[in-house]
Amino acid sequence: MATHKLLLLPGDGIGPEVMGEVKRLIDWLNASGIAKFETDTGLVGGAAFDAHKVSISEGDMAKAKDADAVIFGAVGGPKWDAVPYEVRPEAGLLRLRKDLALFANLRPAVCYPALADASSLKREAIEGLDIVIVRELTGGVYFGEPKTITDLGNGQKRAIDTQVYDTYEIERIGRVAFELAKKRKNKVTSMEKRNVMKSGVLWNEVMTQVHKREYPDVTLEHQLADSGGMMLVKWPKQFDVIVTDNLFGDMLSDIAAMLTGSLGMLPSASLGEVDVKSKKRKALYEPVHGSAPDIAGQGLANPIAMISSFGMALRYSFDMGALADKLDQAIAAVLASGLRTADIKSEGTKAASTTQMGEAILKEL
Amino acid sequence: MATHKLLLLPGDGIGPEVMGEVKRLIDWLNASGIAKFETDTGLVGGAAFDAHKVSISEGDMAKAKDADAVIFGAVGGPKWDAVPYEVRPEAGLLRLRKDLALFANLRPAVCYPALADASSLKREAIEGLDIVIVRELTGGVYFGEPKTITDLGNGQKRAIDTQVYDTYEIERIGRVAFELAKKRKNKVTSMEKRNVMKSGVLWNEVMTQVHKREYPDVTLEHQLADSGGMMLVKWPKQFDVIVTDNLFGDMLSDIAAMLTGSLGMLPSASLGEVDVKSKKRKALYEPVHGSAPDIAGQGLANPIAMISSFGMALRYSFDMGALADKLDQAIAAVLASGLRTADIKSEGTKAASTTQMGEAILKEL
């Protein structure tokens, strides 16, 4: 049996708690001989700042590059609001994405039937919702230069951010979206603001070419990102795979996640290019939710998004789709049994702590 | 009685139809001696392209600069999808905003009780909703340079857009938001992405200063634009005034509009600085909805957003707040009577065409 190297980066806030439940799962998989994971743990975000005055140390970056997959918790919190911009907690996450070249961020927005009532949307609008947002993750305004604040004198400053996209960056994220759609409902909706942004014009042009050249059998639709956001709120089920740039993807995937009412349940995968020789790809898995400093350390956090992110690792990094399916079923079964962490608690359900939820899922598995 | 000069720019799609109902209202106000409007009409968007191969002619731009207010319909449609970028329909609107220096875009998102069920959100989440998005309109990625597509050879192109914000641009939009909040629930929420964008860092810093220095009695909260978008979907009533940049404002105001279920009902005002001498300010009023080419010319369009935008003109440009209030009441009364255009039709209501709706509102007034 192959040994898989994992780097766990719990981060800040509820990160360590939810990561604890993944650790429990990994230990059990190892102990029961189902898989062989070798885990190492590192610091990222505020935790790394507190220890080393950086957002991630060079040592941990080296470990991340060496690992078969990085399992990431969450970063940030008011405690680090005043630290220098270059070492703010988020910088650690952004560096991991950039230095590991994790250009493809997959964010499923699925509505668990047991939780449909937790949404602010009407049940009919979201019941059965199953879409994926494919977000470009290493380009655009997140990384473009110049990115500066200049003092102009007279009490005036000027801030500049730059959105840059090259053809190849749009092509490769397009392919990820089309490939994914082929295994799903065969439809891709590309979103940009071509009526205002040159990067939107190029995005639209390249998506259209990739479609024509390589995926003529997949349905491709184009939508302006603002009206796409509207449509997402109005009738999200009209979508299958949405592909969009880094910043629009940030906004749209958060909104899609909130629609489901299951924010504490949604996982994500950030993937690099498949290496021609080793057939491996760099990957980082993280929950869509943040570090939730207000509830940290109280056993209130919902570990499902984190566990489910590990499920995506099984599927996309380790070719253990069958095990990932079983994990998904275990989660659904535990929810059906009525067990709920505080964020998804409703009348007639049974309260569970982070640990109790993690244990119940493991037991079901 | 002072004469007010209006330039009507109906534009494309349903623009001319909905503008027709404002024209009816203006004619009546003139005829009944309530006010004195001098109107001129121009071409913008696809209509200007068809006539002059531009998105707005120099003559119409001169008229716009000369007018006390511009009343704008909507622009764009598939017919002009392939026209050169520089003369695409949207360019006319963007030029008006920029050349008239209309930096403050006010977009109320109000849920009409009679229409609460048209929303995809649960009634309790949106009933009574009354928020305003204050969007910066002449800066950011919409107008920053460089804004280019360059051919790199090898089949590769590079697209660049630039987000630029100076201190004074953030200060003046901040003041608009704080002033507005003072007349409302006294709360401003500023949204940016300071964890990723330098313009977000400056935005946050300047808002905080303006607040401390000039509006310490108004509550100011900061939210990251992505989680702000989430909160908007989860519980929009927590907001009063939201202030944000051009691009985030584009996304967030569209989403807020869709929440209400009343997209065809929502007006907007785009305002310039008040001139020290004349005490006047340049202004443009337009509905939030687009040109809806699919239903154009069939008498199906809802004229309420357009009429209500004219109501904002009465309020913000002509100091006729009392008349604007009466117009709002007339709209509410007609809705309460059960009259509905196709977009807001539901069981047990009476169908009305664009003209019938316009006439009913006028009659009520």
Ligand SMILES: CC(C)[C@H](C(=O)O)[C@@H](O)C(=O)O
């Ligand atoms: C933490 C932050 C830098 C990050 C982003 O903006 O990408 C987060 O919002 C996300 O969506 O993963």
Ligand SMILES: CC(C)[C@H](C(=O)O)[C@@H](O)C(=O)O
């Ligand atoms: C038509 C388009 C240029 C415009 C914008 O992006 O600002 C529109 O979406 C709006 O919100 O007024």
